[in-house]
Amino acid sequence: MNALSSQPVITVSKLTKFYGDFKALDSVSFTVEKGWVYGYLGPNGAGKTTTIRTMLGLLKPNQGEVQITGINPTKDPVQALQSLGYAPELPTLQTFFTGEQLLDFMGKMFGLATQARKEKIKQLLDLVGLKEWGDKKIGKYSKGMVQRLSIALALINDPLVLIMDEPTIGMDPEATAHFRNLFSTLSKQGKTVFISSHLLDEVQRICTHVGMINRGRMVFNGPITQVLEAFTKQWVIEAELKKVTKRMISALKKLDYVEDVKAEGNKLRIELKEKKDLRGEISSEIFKRKGVLLSLNLHKITLEDAYLRALKGGQ
Amino acid sequence: MNALRRVAVIVGYEWRRALAKKWFFALVILAFAIQVLIFVVFNYLFTNPLPDLPPEFQVALEQMKPYMWIVEVLTPQGFFMSLIVIMIAGGSMSEEYEQGTSDILLSKPITKLEYMTGKYLGGLSLLSFVAAMTTILGVILAIAFFSPQESLQFIPHIYLAIVYSNLVFLSLAFMFSEVLRRTTLSYFSAIGVYISSMVITGVLSAVHSFTGEQLYLDVSKGLPDWGASNFPSFVMGKLLNVPNNPFISPTQGDSNLLLAGALIAVYTAIFIVVATIRLVRSDVTKKTA
Numbered sequence: 001m002n003a004l005s006s007q008p009v010i011t012v013s014k015l016t017k018f019y020g021d022f023k024a025l026d027s028v029s030f031t032v033e034k035g036w037v038y039g040y041l042g043p044n045g046a047g048k049t050t051t052i053r054t055m056l057g058l059l060k061p062n063q064g065e066v067q068i069t070g071i072n073p074t075k076d077p078v079q080a081l082q083s084l085g086y087a088p089e090l091p092t093l094q095t096f097f098t099g100e101q102l103l104d105f106m107g108k109m110f111g112l113a114t115q116a117r118k119e120k121i122k123q124l125l126d127l128v129g130l131k132e133w134g135d136k137k138i139g140k141y142s143k144g145m146v147q148r149l150s151i152a153l154a155l156i157n158d159p160l161v162l163i164m165d166e167p168t169i170g171m172d173p174e175a176t177a178h179f180r181n182l183f184s185t186l187s188k189q190g191k192t193v194f195i196s197s198h199l200l201d202e203v204q205r206i207c208t209h210v211g212m213i214n215r216g217r218m219v220f221n222g223p224i225t226q227v228l229e230a231f232t233k234q235w236v237i238e239a240e241l242k243k244v245t246k247r248m249i250s251a252l253k254k255l256d257y258v259e260d261v262k263a264e265g266n267k268l269r270i271e272l273k274e275k276k277d278l279r280g281e282i283s284s285e286i287f288k289r290k291g292v293l294l295s296l297n298l299h300k301i302t303l304e305d306a307y308l309r310a311l312k313g314g315q
Numbered sequence: 316m317n318a319l320r321r322v323a324v325i326v327g328y329e330w331r332r333a334l335a336k337k338w339f340f341a342l343v344i345l346a347f348a349i350q351v352l353i354f355v356v357f358n359y360l361f362t363n364p365l366p367d368l369p370p371e372f373q374v375a376l377e378q379m380k381p382y383m384w385i386v387e388v389l390t391p392q393g394f395f396m397s398l399i400v401i402m403i404a405g406g407s408m409s410e411e412y413e414q415g416t417s418d419i420l421l422s423k424p425i426t427k428l429e430y431m432t433g434k435y436l437g438g439l440s441l442l443s444f445v446a447a448m449t450t451i452l453g454v455i456l457a458i459a460f461f462s463p464q465e466s467l468q469f470i471p472h473i474y475l476a477i478v479y480s481n482l483v484f485l486s487l488a489f490m491f492s493e494v495l496r497r498t499t500l501s502y503f504s505a506i507g508v509y510i511s512s513m514v515i516t517g518v519l520s521a522v523h524s525f526t527g528e529q530l531y532l533d534v535s536k537g538l539p540d541w542g543a544s545n546f547p548s549f550v551m552g553k554l555l556n557v558p559n560n561p562f563i564s565p566t567q568g569d570s571n572l573l574l575a576g577a578l579i580a581v582y583t584a585i586f587i588v589v590a591t592i593r594l595v596r597s598d599v600t601k602k603t604a
Contacts, residue, residue, distance in 0.1 A: 058599040078424045093419070105331075108327075
């Protein structure tokens with residue numbers, strides 16, 4: 001634990017992976033520290049799952065190295081993976097087991113004692129909402145239930161590091177919210193959560209840090225507050241008026257702090273030169289020109305905007 | 316948890332995986348049924364001797380009666396045991412790749428070698444269990460209907476010889492399962508090798524009988540099927556020493572017994588080494604099914 005506090009929990013350095021001639025990962029580097037909820041974003045085929053599978057030692061990198069709690073999982077999987085939980089994307093679980101049996105088997109893989117396994121299984125089935133389904137064969141589970149069980153499996157060893165590949169895919173909104181809260185709680189308990197997801201809203205809500213990958217290259221890595229800052233050149237004010245005139249548009253365009261004004265029906269999109277809340281100034285200007293203002297909103301950048309800009313920049 | 320315990324956990328997993336398959340039970344039941352059928356045929360022959368049967372065969376058959384337990388035990392050994400081991404091992408590794416469960420298993424604290432050892436030993440222990448069942452059934456049937464039976468002290472010998480001889484096709488199917496990582500392809504390849512080997516051995520033996528050319532026989536002995544099929548008979552022939560009886564294969568000398576034993580070891584070692592190299596050197600294949 002002392003070693004953990006002085007070094008990152010996950011270290012990925014200059015990771016390069018080829019599939020034949022195709023470069024799936026191109027010198028990818030990032031670190032994840034204790035207690036972070038790290039969102040790993042990227043479009044389909046960007047290299048997210050390849051990164052995760054390399055982190056788990058399932059793939060051998062052509063260059064670079066991964067360390068989980070300071071240990072390389074390719075060289076010493078027993079030590080490196082002992083304190084790690086992993087839930088794959090759209091998992092296929094062993095259908096010949098019941099949920100309880102599979103959890104018990106995984107508990108044995110981690111060397112948990114019989115009594116500890118029993119208690120943990122009960123607790124986890126309750127946590128993921130499968131208490132009534134524990135003694136049923138997994139073949140009878142729905143996709144969402146398999147996904148929940150997969151998360152329970154990832155938690156059987158009470159891991160320090162949790163790696164989740166699209167964890168809430170296939171879940172209903174209620175379950176998604178439940179697991180979102182669970183990941184936040186786990187992080188508050190000092191666990192490190194690494195989530196690969198394309199659900200930007202989900203990432204924005206729960207992640208403390210974000211990594212963005214596109215075409216095998218990292219295009220951003222840092223705190224979520226920084227990503228919004230880094231990809232925000234301007235803020236936008238959206239105004240709805242009773243009537244929009246050409247004179248109004250041209251007057252607003254002439255203002256020092258306005259970059260551009262775009263009109264669509266009776267709505268105006270006013271792009272500001274700076275990241276400042278200038279709604280007061282804009283509304284005064286509209287009133288001065290006898291405009292009737294129906295609504296005025298400051299549109300700050302969302303993670304989705306930042307993500308799209310990052311991908312554009314990374315191409 | 317030490318390496319042995321991790322391997323033992325995978326052995327237990329492999330049992331669960333195999334026992335969940337209906338075909339596994341179907342093949343075992345079929346093997347039992349064949350044993351019962353053989354008993355019925357021989358019982359008929361003993362109670363209703365064929366009038367046209369040459370006297371030397373009649374004598375050989377009578378001579379065989381106290382050893383019916385061996386016939387019963389060895390009957391499923393040929394085709395059925397080979398098929399059962401191919402079905403056990405042919406999907407052992409590949410099914411995990413196809414279903415993506417290899418990702419889940421190998422992302423746990425276990426080395427690839429421990430995982431593979433557990434898988435292989437799981438298959439071997441299943442083979443040992445099925446062989447034990449067919450041996451026990453054969454002996455019980457023989458004792459019940461052809462008493463008295465002789466040389467029963469050799470039951471452990473024949474059992475071990477059966478398990479050992481089946482290592483060739485167990486390992487072959489296991490190797491295909493890991494190298495090809497496609498279950499159906501792995502089954503077909505292993506069965507293909509088994510049947511081809513059997514057919515070629517038969518053809519070469521026939522050619523040898525016609526021409527008297529030793530080379531054909533020597534070549535046939537090098538094929539995987541020869542040692543695997545004949546080793547248990549050679550062992551029993553040596554232990555029982557019932558000369559000139561067509562129902563118990565004569566050993567044709569110690570050299571054949573040793574050659575068969577050595578070939579099983581060599582083939583098994585080669586197949587395991589190839590599977591190990593493939594597993595250790597390559598990435599874990601992503602889900603394909």
